[in-house]
Amino acid sequence: MAILPTKDYPNIASGGTQGDASKIRVENLIGFARIPLGLAGPLTIHGEHQKNKVYAPLATVEPTLVASCSRGCKAFESNGGIHAVVLSEGMSRAPVFRFASPVDAVSFYRQIPGLEEELRCWAEDTSRFAKLEKVVPHLLGKDVHARFVYTCGDASGQNMSTIATHKACQKLLAARGTELKIIDFQLEGQMASDKKFANIHVYEPRGVQVFAWGVLSDAVCKVVLGNSAARIHGAVMIGQQGAIRAGMMGSNVNVANILAAMFIACGQDAASVLESGWAQLTSEYDNEREELTLSLFIPSLLIGSVGGGTMYSTQKEALEMVKCAGDGRKWALAETMAAFALALDVSTVSAMADDSFARSHERLARSSKI
Known part of the structure; x- marks a missing residue:
């Protein structure tokens, strides 16, 4: 087959070192594989x-x-x-909100639709490209797992959605945590299934x-x-x-x-x-x-x-x-x-x-x- 001219791709042709090593975002960098x-x-x-x-x-x-x-x-x-x-397309992060009783968890679950616009403003304030499309709550015992679903422009969006979700949740906890009876919070409860296969990814x-x-x-x-x-x-x-x-x-x-x-x-x-x-x-x-x-x-x-x-x-x-x-x-x-x-x-x-x-x-x- 006709091979592309290597002069157009000098770093690939030379097995390059990825440019300036100071710009590599990897800890304890020792070289390149x-x-x-x-x-x-x-x-x-x-x-x-x-x-x-x-x-x-x-x-x-x-x-x-x-x-x-x-x-x-x-x-x-x-x-x-x-x-x-x-x-x-979509990109998800799924924080967990914890409650003292299932009654409090159900109450928060039912309030999620009314909180969505406030959460959207806080989340989207972290990036020009993060757009919060929806928040889908799931009730598990005394916990509510909330899937925050974004579009993230041309980035894959893992970091963008993480940062946006964290800020939105921290703002919610500070502003209304006591009122909503939230007793604990965790940024991810595995319902986003980051880097793991899950059936939900076939449909969402x-x-x-x-x-x-x-x-x-x-x-x-x-x-x-x-x-x-x-x-x-x-x-x-x-x-x-x-x-x-x-x-x-x-x-x-x-x-x-x-x-x-x-x-x-x-x-x-x-x-x-x-x-x-x-x-x-x-x-x-x-x-x-x-x-x-x-x-x-x-x-x-x-x-x-x-x-x-x-x-x-x-x-x-x-x-x-x-x-x-x-x-x-x-x-x-x-x-x-x-x-x-x-x-x-x-x-x-x-x-x-x-x-x-x-x-x-x-x-x-x-x-x-x-």
Whole structure:
């Protein structure tokens, strides 16, 4: 494939030191862990925010990942690319208010709607970008867990929502804590499930909710992926049955592979792959047209195009490579990650369908017998 000119990305090409070490926001800094960076693609993405042909920078130590994703890109590219849309987004923090009795807890629970506007003013005073969308109370014994749900501009928003929620709660405690009979407070009671998978994230996004899809002809499937469209569809359906029996969370092939590699390359919080990795792959086969439609739903893709690790030199260049750096590009980044994840899934399931999965790993991952 045509490789992007390295002169356009000097820090990536040189394995740079991330710029001035004094600007690194990590305690006890001793150096940098260098991870191989490969390019997958190209892939044309027809999104509402990403409308480009791009390569994906994948930071990985796993052989076959870049090759397999590139094969999936080639297949979709032969049929015009992948479509993607952002459906919604949110960022949550869930403080706990404690009471002496369930009666007091119920009373506070019922008053939350009337307190929401006051909480919004206090929370939004901490940032130009934090917007408190709603506060959803949950009653647990003598405690009320309140999910504060925000949008956070182009940042991923973990820190922004934490700071905003803390100030709003402290203001509430100072102004009305005695009146509301609050006896204790804790900033998080695990109902936000930060960096942990939780079923609530499927329905209430903690991150960007994104949907990608593409169509593959039978001819392309045979030439590029080594299988008929019908056989690939069958392989996806076999996997779904196994996933149900295993009790799998979500139903996809290996979405987390792309997310982890792009998170690291593009300056995202790698630990958030756990909550971002729930995804549902859907396969629909048209018998008459011998055509396969594949779609991927990711409900909580926790990413940002500004803030956090996106400011470091190599990560910034990686974001520039996918045309997702800076203000107004978070949703484009979500569409991009979903599209490349879909490309990898179709290639991997095709390798299962024609029994080339093990051979590919043996050929690319081993230099000799173990």
